[in-house]
Structure formats: structure tokens, C-alpha cells
Amino acid sequence: EIVLTQSPGTLSVSPGERVTLSCRASQSVRSNYLAWYQQKPGQAPRLLIYGASSRDTGIPDRFSGSGSGTDFTLTISRLESEDFAVYYCQQYGSSPYMYTFGQGTKLEIK
């Protein structure tokens, strides 16, 4: 089982700032099959990034993903008020099927 570790657990930031969230895998993620999700209180998660760096349809370009192997990052270039949420990474490269999530990073208003 691939274990994903996200850091930091909580990040206090101000609107307009640039933030970088980290997701580290316990072993290499095949074909960079890594996704990022945003979850707001009381809502289902929303897919932001798949394949480590591809934005899903309708996702603003201030969100970007990068990385390969075991180290991945989600960057939000200029935080807007609606971006304060919990972010999860997920790997879908393991075989046989055993996809896993990170524990999440909470972005809160400073």
C-alpha cells in the first residue's frame, strides 16, 4: 500500500498569497497517477488536478500541480476567499487496485 503524507497539516495564509502544498508518497507513484481534491465544509470533494499536473475542466488556472515519483505539490498562485478549504492528494497508480488518500491539508484564513 502506498502511503501519502501531506504537509503541512494546517496552513494559515492571507488572501492574495501564493501557497504550496506538499504530498509525499512512500514509494514511487506509477505514471504520476496523482490527483488533488478540494473539499469545503459540508460538501463533497471536487477534483482539481489529475495526472499530477492536468487541471480538470473548469478549474481556475491559479491552481497548478507538479511533481513526479514520490514528491508532488499543489500550488495556488493567488489565494482567493473561496480557496480556503481542505485539500487531499490521492494516488491511483498502484496495482492491484489499492488507491489511497493523503490525510489532508487545511488552508485557513490568517
Next chain:
Amino acid sequence: QVQLQESGPGLVEPSETLSLTCVVSGYSISSGFYWTWIRQPPGKGLEWIGTIYHSGSTYYNPSLKSRVTISVDTSKNQFSLKLNSVTAADTAVYYCVRDRGSYDPWGQGTLVTVSS
């Protein structure tokens, strides 16, 4: 536009079986993709429960495998989850999702509380 909607009892007694159904609209399950159940205990993170292909092939989280059954009914365009011998630790919001490796879209989720 693909939409998923979970349904089922919101309260289940300990040791009983949790049963949920996910109805898919805007896409035929028979056309492909995998279909997955995920849960989230209150205030905690996301846990993959299991996945089914339209052919009926299934994959389960090893930590839940002995208690989980996922099935598909292509005639009704829906798939279902059964989790038996539930305890309070199974209290969670349960989501159904379309699985293309990454998960999208998600159902709105349904809270299932295990309590007597």
C-alpha cells in the same frame, strides 16, 4: 452531465448491515469506467471502500474486505454497497463516485450513523 445520487437509511443499528445505493444519471454504467464507494468519518479524512466495473469485477479495501460487498445493476444504472456487522466506527458520510483513476464526479454524500 453525469450525476450520482446516494440513497439509503441514515441510521443503522450496531451489528446490522449498512446498505446504500448509488443511482447514476447522464451516463450508462455499461459504457465503461469503474464505480467506487468512499467514506469519510465526521471530522476525518477520506477512505476508499471498494470499486466495481460494469462487468462485475470488484476490488475492496483489505481492511474492510471481509465485510463489504459491492454490486452493480446495469438495468437500473446503479451500483450498491453492503457493509455488514457495523459498529460505531463505521459512522461516516458515504460517497459514490465515477472512477477514472481520479474520482469525478462525486455524489453529494449521505451520512450513515451507527447507533442503537
